[in-house]
Amino acid sequence: MSKYSVIGTRVHRVDGPEKITGNAKYTFDMVLPNMLYGKILRSPHPHAKILKIDTSKAEKLIGVKAIVTGKDTIGKKQGIWRRFPELCDEEILCREKVRYIGDPVAAVAAVDEDTAEEALDLIEVEYEPLPAVFDPLEAIKEEAPQIHEGVELNINVTRHIEWGDVDEAFKKCDHIREDQFKCSSQAHVCMETHDAVASFDYGGKLTVWTSTQASYYIQALLAGMLGLREGDVRVIKPPTGGGFGSKFELDSTQFCASVLSMKICKPVKIVLSREEEFTATKRRTPMYYYLKLGAKKDGTLLAKEVRVITDGGAYTGMGATALYLTGFFSSFPYKYPNYRYDGYRAYTNTAPTSAMRGFGAPQSTFAGESQLDMMAEDLGIDQIEIRRKNGMTPDYEVPGQAFIQSCGLHQCLDKIDEHIKQRGKLPPNHGIGIASYGFMSGGIFNWFDTPYAFSAALVRINIDGKVDLFTGACDIGQGSDTTLSMICAEELGIGLEDIRIHSGDTGICPADLGAWGSRETLMNGNAVKMAAADAKRQLMEFAAAKLGVNIVYDMDIKDRWIHLVDRPERGVSYFDIVKEAIRGRDGEVIIGRGHYTPHRKGMISPAYSFGVQAAEVAVDVETGRYKLVNVTTAHESGTVINPVGIEGQLEGAIMMAGGYGFCEDQPMDEGKILNPSIADYKLIRSLDMPETEILEVDTYEPEGPFGAKEAGEGLTNPTAGAIANAVYKAVGVRINNLPITPEKVFRALQEKKKKG
Amino acid sequence: MKKELKLTVNGQPYELYVNPKTLLVQVLRDHIGLTGSKRGCNDSSCGACTVVLNGMAVKSCSILAMQANGAEVLTVEGLADGAKLHPLQKAFLDHGAFQCGFCTSGMLMASRALLEENPKPTKEQIKEGIDGNICRCTGYNSIIRAVTAVVKGEYKEAK
Numbered sequence: 001m002s003k004y005s006v007i008g009t010r011v012h013r014v015d016g017p018e019k020i021t022g023n024a025k026y027t028f029d030m031v032l033p034n035m036l037y038g039k040i041l042r043s044p045h046p047h048a049k050i051l052k053i054d055t056s057k058a059e060k061l062i063g064v065k066a067i068v069t070g071k072d073t074i075g076k077k078q079g080i081w082r083r084f085p086e087l088c089d090e091e092i093l094c095r096e097k098v099r100y101i102g103d104p105v106a107a108v109a110a111v112d113e114d115t116a117e118e119a120l121d122l123i124e125v126e127y128e129p130l131p132a133v134f135d136p137l138e139a140i141k142e143e144a145p146q147i148h149e150g151v152e153l154n155i156n157v158t159r160h161i162e163w164g165d166v167d168e169a170f171k172k173c174d175h176i177r178e179d180q181f182k183c184s185s186q187a188h189v190c191m192e193t194h195d196a197v198a199s200f201d202y203g204g205k206l207t208v209w210t211s212t213q214a215s216y217y218i219q220a221l222l223a224g225m226l227g228l229r230e231g232d233v234r235v236i237k238p239p240t241g242g243g244f245g246s247k248f249e250l251d252s253t254q255f256c257a258s259v260l261s262m263k264i265c266k267p268v269k270i271v272l273s274r275e276e277e278f279t280a281t282k283r284r285t286p287m288y289y290y291l292k293l294g295a296k297k298d299g300t301l302l303a304k305e306v307r308v309i310t311d312g313g314a315y316t317g318m319g320a321t322a323l324y325l326t327g328f329f330s331s332f333p334y335k336y337p338n339y340r341y342d343g344y345r346a347y348t349n350t351a352p353t354s355a356m357r358g359f360g361a362p363q364s365t366f367a368g369e370s371q372l373d374m375m376a377e378d379l380g381i382d383q384i385e386i387r388r389k390n391g392m393t394p395d396y397e398v399p400g401q402a403f404i405q406s407c408g409l410h411q412c413l414d415k416i417d418e419h420i421k422q423r424g425k426l427p428p429n430h431g432i433g434i435a436s437y438g439f440m441s442g443g444i445f446n447w448f449d450t451p452y453a454f455s456a457a458l459v460r461i462n463i464d465g466k467v468d469l470f471t472g473a474c475d476i477g478q479g480s481d482t483t484l485s486m487i488c489a490e491e492l493g494i495g496l497e498d499i500r501i502h503s504g505d506t507g508i509c510p511a512d513l514g515a516w517g518s519r520e521t522l523m524n525g526n527a528v529k530m531a532a533a534d535a536k537r538q539l540m541e542f543a544a545a546k547l548g549v550n551i552v553y554d555m556d557i558k559d560r561w562i563h564l565v566d567r568p569e570r571g572v573s574y575f576d577i578v579k580e581a582i583r584g585r586d587g588e589v590i591i592g593r594g595h596y597t598p599h600r601k602g603m604i605s606p607a608y609s610f611g612v613q614a615a616e617v618a619v620d621v622e623t624g625r626y627k628l629v630n631v632t633t634a635h636e637s638g639t640v641i642n643p644v645g646i647e648g649q650l651e652g653a654i655m656m657a658g659g660y661g662f663c664e665d666q667p668m669d670e671g672k673i674l675n676p677s678i679a680d681y682k683l684i685r686s687l688d689m690p691e692t693e694i695l696e697v698d699t700y701e702p703e704g705p706f707g708a709k710e711a712g713e714g715l716t717n718p719t720a721g722a723i724a725n726a727v728y729k730a731v732g733v734r735i736n737n738l739p740i741t742p743e744k745v746f747r748a749l750q751e752k753k754k755k756g
Numbered sequence: 757m758k759k760e761l762k763l764t765v766n767g768q769p770y771e772l773y774v775n776p777k778t779l780l781v782q783v784l785r786d787h788i789g790l791t792g793s794k795r796g797c798n799d800s801s802c803g804a805c806t807v808v809l810n811g812m813a814v815k816s817c818s819i820l821a822m823q824a825n826g827a828e829v830l831t832v833e834g835l836a837d838g839a840k841l842h843p844l845q846k847a848f849l850d851h852g853a854f855q856c857g858f859c860t861s862g863m864l865m866a867s868r869a870l871l872e873e874n875p876k877p878t879k880e881q882i883k884e885g886i887d888g889n890i891c892r893c894t895g896y897n898s899i900i901r902a903v904t905a906v907v908k909g910e911y912k913e914a915k
Contacts, residue, residue, distance in 0.1 A: 012849045019857030020845045022792020022832035026858065029791035189892050191796045191804060241794070241858030242892050274797040477856025477893050614816035644852035651895030652855065678890060679801040686883045686896040 005559055006490040007641045007706055013482045014501060015239060015475065024239040026495035027195045027211045030270060031179035034052075036065050038257050038270040041123050043098035046671030047132035047145065050096055050125065051107060058122035063115035066264045067123070069106045070095030071257060074227045078250050079316055079630055080217060082449040087157070089148055090315040090352075092225070095479050098127070099124045099147055099314035100351050101671050107256035109268045110505055122635055134671050135178065136286065136311040136346035147314065147347040154347040156312045157320040162325050163399035164338030169303035173294030175378055176465035179371050180424030181291070182737040183363035185311075185666045186284035186659070187681060188356055192241020193277040199267035206233045206258060211240045212504075213474050214248040214514025217448065219506040221250040222258055237504030243476035244656070245355035248516045249317055278676035282354035282389070283666065285322045285345075286311040289367040291330075299381040301390045303338040306330045306364075310353070312345045317354030319345055321445065325604075326360030329717075330368055331398060332608055333409050333438035334390040339399075349671050353498025355516060357653070358716035361439060362660055364739060369435035369721030373728065383725070384417045384488075392610070402602040406709070408636030408699040409610040415634035415695040416612040423616065423630075430629065432616045433725025437715025440605030441704065444598050453595035454520075455527040456510035458534040459488060460588040463582055464701040465560070465575040467492065467499050472512025473524040474504040478712055479645040480520040484528045486641055487705050491532035493557025494574060518710035521641060522607055526596035526704035535592025542573055542581040598703075607701045607709040611635030615658075615690075615722035619730045624746025626727065628658055628690035631719065636697040639707035646711050651692045653715035659684045661720030665739050763824050765790065766834025780824050781805040781816035784831060792832035792861045798892065803889030806862035807871075811867030815862075815888070831859035837866065843911035846866060849904035855893035862889050867903050872893050876907060 018024040032158070055067045058626050070093040079088030094103050094334035106123050111117035115440060131145040137145055139154040147154050182431055187670070196210035206228060212218050215235040223230040253270040260268040272281065279328075292305040308326060312319050368434040391409045398404065413436070458470040469488045475481040491698040502508060511522060541553055543562040547570065549555065554565040563571030581590060598606040613633045619626040631654050640646055663682040667674045675681045702706035720738055728734050733748035758773040761782040765788060772787055784790045784807070792814055796802035800818035807816045815885060816829075835842045844867055847853070854860040863886060870877060872883035882903045883896075891899065903912065 010850075012854065013854075015857070016854075017841075019854055019860055020841070020848050020864065021836055022790070022861045026794075028794065028858075029785075189890075191794070191856060191890065191892055193796075239857060241796075242856040244892070251883045274799075274802075370851060410826065427820065477858075479855060615773055648852050648855055648894055651897050652893045653895070655895035656892065677799055677801065678797045678798050683890055683892075685890065686886045686900070689883075689896045692895065692897055 004490055006486050006496055007639070009058050009480065011486065011645050013479060014485050015481055017400045019239070026192055026241055027197060027209050028241065030194050030197050030209055030269065030337065032197060032199060035267040035269055036111060037113045037116050038107055038109045038260050039113065039120050040256055040270065041105040041106040041120045041689065043101060044125055044127050045098060045279040046101050047130040047147065048098050048127035050094060050098065050105060051128055052126040054124040054616040055106065058108065058119040061115065061119050061122060064108060064110040064119045064261050066109040067106060068259045068263060071094060076225050078221055078225050080249055080318065081316065081447050083447050083524045087316045087320060092252055093259065095435040096663045100568050100594060102351055103314065104256065107260055109260040109264065116470045132349035132671060134348050134350055134668065136309050136348055140345040147349060151347065155344055155346045156316055156347050157323055159327050159343040160323050161202055162339065165557045166303050166305055166338045166340040169338035169506045170294045173302050174297040176292065176294045176370060177378065178292045178373050179374065180290040180736060181367035181370065183287040183289060183366060184738040185286045185353065186356060186664050187278055187666060188244040188246035189681065189683060190242030190244060190246060193245065193272040193274060194253045194281055194512040195253050195731065196253040196257045197267055197269040198254070198261040199262040200258065200265055203559065204232060207418050208237065208254055208258060210254050212237050212247045213243040213476050213516055215504045215506050216472050216511045217248055217514060218250060218254055220253060225250065225255060226258055226262065232460070234507040236507065237474050240476040243515060243517060244357045245359065247476065248514055249282065249354065251281065260671060274678060275364045275676045278675050278681065279351060282317045284353045284356035285319055285353040285360065287326060287363045289363065291367055291371050291581065293371055293375055295375055295379060297379065297490060299376065299379055299386045299389045301334055301336055304331065308339040308343040310343065310345045311350065313350045313352035314345050314347065315352040317352045319354050322355060322360040326364045328360040328401065328604055330364040331438050332628055333392045334575055335392055335396060350668060351673065357656060359517065359713065362657060362720060365435060365437050365717040366720040368726065369718065370736065373725045379475055383434055384413055388413055392438065402604045404608050405703060406638060406699040406701040407610055408606065408697040408747050411697040412610060412612040412634035412636060415697065416614050419614055419632050419695065429619045429621055429730050430616060431726045431728065431730030432614050433722045433729055434612060434614045435718035435721035435725065436612045437714055437717035438608050438610045439518060439710055439717060441522040441607040441609065441710035442605055443517040444601060444603060444605060450511070450513065452511040454597045455512050455523040456595040457524065457527040457531040459531040459592035461535050461578055465498060466635055469499055469501045469528065470509045471501065471503050471528060472509045473522055474515040474519045476514065476515050478640060480515060480524065482519055483642045483645055486522055487525050487528050488532045490706065491529050492536055492562050493689045518712040518714065521708050522704045522710065523596050525708060527594040529705040530591040530594030530596065534594060535590050538590050539577050539581055542584060543577045546572055546577065546580065591632045606703045609635065609710040609714045611718065613718035613722045615719060615726045617723060617726040617730055619727060619745065621731055621749060624742040624749060626745060628662065628688065630693065631658065632695065632755065633715065634695040634697055635715065636699040637702035637711035638699050638704050638709040640699055641706065641708050647694060649712050650694055650715050654692055654719060655684045655689060656747065657716040657719035661723035661740055663741065708756060759822060761821055761825055763827050763829055765829045766831060774821050776820065776822055778821045779817050780819050780821045781888050790831050790833050793854045794858050794861060796858065803866060804859050804862040806865045806889060808865055811872060813866045832864055835864060836893060843906045844903070846911050851898050851902035851905065853899040853902040854892060859889060859891045863891065863899055869880040871906065879904065
């Protein structure tokens with residue numbers, strides 16, 4: 001029997017009843033009295049000087065209430081990089097120059113959306129088109145046009161990671177492979193597009209309801225961009241229709257709606273159209289990968305050299321972090337004694353690239369796991385064996401970078417090995433490919449320069465025993481409200497139904513960095529656990545006095561019964577003690593405080609999760625079409641807090657990561673995205689979805705709440721690589737360039753046939 | 757020039773005056789105030805606005821409101837019987853068949869129309885029944901498990 005009462009049990013999501021009845025109110029559904037509707041005018045040019053913006057005709061249109069351009073802003077450039085001002089490079093409302101098709105130049109607020117749309121057509125913008133560049137390999141040439149003033153060769157950021165002596169180590173290798181890969185872009189395709197309702201009042205206070213992953217970031221960034229005090233900006237996150245990395249930066253809806261509202265002191269709502277969502281929000285970073293891998297005959301990996309050029313698009317966004325993480329996770333999940341990474345992020349005149357679930361690691365895992373299979377084949381070693389030989393183990397230090405405590409990679413390899421054996425002999429043109437992966441449980445980086453703890457929580461116990469849990473964590477669908485409520489209930493020894501969570505509202509919740517980098521279960525979970533323990537300690541003082549306990553006894557709460565651990569029958573009801581404690585404190589409510597900031601945990605993350613995935617494909621050799629038959633994942637994420645939630649993360653990740661490997665792409669022509677609709681942007685639908693199996697491996701992470709760690713993004717990492725390896729196993733063609741479309745498989749098969 | 761539109765939504769008759777170019781989803785959300793049906797796209801390709809129109813699953817952004825004149829419309833708000841959840845809703849809760857919830861209304865209504873038409877669908881038929889609906893969070897399989905549980909009669913007592 002589990003020692004826990006709440007965690008590890010199958011529960012309904014705390015936001016479930018509202019969502020399945022259609023009653024949950026998203027930002028998209030909000031209507032306020034006197035509310036106006038906003039629309040954003042965007043650049044049709046990939047690169048151009050703005051010579052003149054004439055809004056006079058649009059202003060005369062009946063129903064138009066306000067028009068703003070860059071001139072109505074305080075002229076700052078935004079970015080999450082408060083410690084690195086040179087990386088804050090996005091005005092949002094451009095004043096002098098536009099840098100991609102979709103860059104905002106003006107915004108309108110009107111009585112309805114149709115009028116606002118009509119007004120956009122009446123705004124006259126005179127542009128002087130400039131030469132543009134669309135590929136990072138072209139952008140870094142001397143003759144390329146300069147996209148940001150003062151940025152030589154359009155190189156936005158560079159990263160270098162190194163340990164050991166790579167050049168010496170290659171000399172000792174028996175076999176060296178050099179390979180190139182190309183990783184494509186991907187759209188987040190949140191079902192709720194970016195949206196915001198901003199309301200500036202006559203008292204000078206701004207309230208913004210928005211679909212976001214990080215309400216505190218938005219509060220702080222809006223304050224900076226609008227010249228307001230942070231405390232005068234309140235950001236509220238209603239239920240949010242997905243994020244996947246696209247919603248933790250300040251976006252055009254939040255900023256333009258705020259600038260408009262400040263001009264007229266009326267609420268303004270802006271909802272991006274699906275086309276804008278595809279063309280004018282950020283996207284997964286495309287990367288050119290160059291890998292050199294050296295091994296001994298027995299499969300021991302001695303050295304790896306990685307060079308990456310990423311397509312940054314027009315602005316930095318979170319792309320600098322993707323550049324760093326792709327370099328770090330290129331070493332995962334193996335023990336390379338010698339490793340060198342050089343990454344370059346180049347600006348181009350395309351939609352900016354940034355964070356997306358996996359944050360650079362799906363790219364590194366695709367390239368790395370493809371190459372590792374090739375290396376294993378060259379050496380005549382089994383694919384599982386080469387991973388066993390080099391895989392990370394518990395208590396391993398990535399030299400100078402990271403400390404790994406819990407790690408269940410080897411158990412995952414065993415489970416996948418068993419799974420493959422159980423599948424037995426496959427039908428012709430079927431193949432199973434595998435990929436191993438690891439991922440972080442929240443980042444340690446603080447480029448945002450937050451003065452607050454990374455996570456914080458408040459627990460308030462009310463007279464009826466009901467607990468209000470306040471946290472800045474943002475539930476965007478991944479289920480943090482449920483997971484954190486479970487942690488709170490477990491620590492307090494009460495039921496999930498005793499908790500009411502209040503999250504993502506900067507007006508009432510402690511600051512928190514939000515939902516990205518798979519940080520909330522571990523970081524916010526630790527803060528919630530600490531806050532609950534603090535409140536519990538206060539109750540215990542009264543309970544001990546009431547029971548007249550000999551101080552040698554330890555006390556605890558379980559199932560709302562406060563008791564002596566060694567004599568559980570001796571106790572008192574939680575509800576009675578709550579009432580007495582509040583009375584005994586002169587009516588003061590019980591408040592517990594908790595916070596968490598990682599210390600002495602290396603440079604990347606306080607904990608890492610691991611797993612191995614096996615993808616089975618069936619290829620039609622006549623057409624190159626293939627089907628994803630089965631995707632089985634062995635994974636470990638420490639103690640499982642919310643099993644239903646983990647299943648959802650896992651299966652959902654396969655839809656998204658399978659799509660990255662299988663079909664999702666954003667082809668462009670001269671900077672114009674050619675498929676900006678759900679009809680044209682191919683996603684995995686129910687009929688394409690493979691069978692999914694989950695093989696759980698138990699681990700315990702000492703740094704996490706109750707031993708828990710990441711289970712959100714890591715699962716996005718392996719699938720593209722596993723598909724690439726599966727296609728190779730099935731029909732012997734190797735596709736190094738994502739997505740692995742039927743056309744590419746077909747052409748490769750033709751090529752193979754020609755060669756005989 | 758506005759036109760008169762009569763339709764019944766979740767058993768409630770409505771008489772409205774609407775611009776003829778208004779879509780059914782706009783009437784439901786903006787005129788009647790039933791915001792459970794969502795809009796995830798502009799071209800009938802995501803399914804978040806799916807409702808049941810005269811017994812058939814219809815993407816309510818794909819038809820003009822006037823085409824629903826005289827029709828019976830069921831939206832997600834009409835799925836539960838007062839506070840008593842529909843078997844599909846209970847199954848979605850138990851199986852974690854939603855995360856962000858933005859596609860959920862459409863998924864429920866597509867599933868409901870499927871079961872009306874075919875109370876014993878196979879797994880493949882369930883997949884076909886929700887193939888017009890995009891879910892970016894769950895990977896569909898939990899939704900298929902939830903609908904299957906209803907088909908198997910695991911939620912009979914909830915009816």
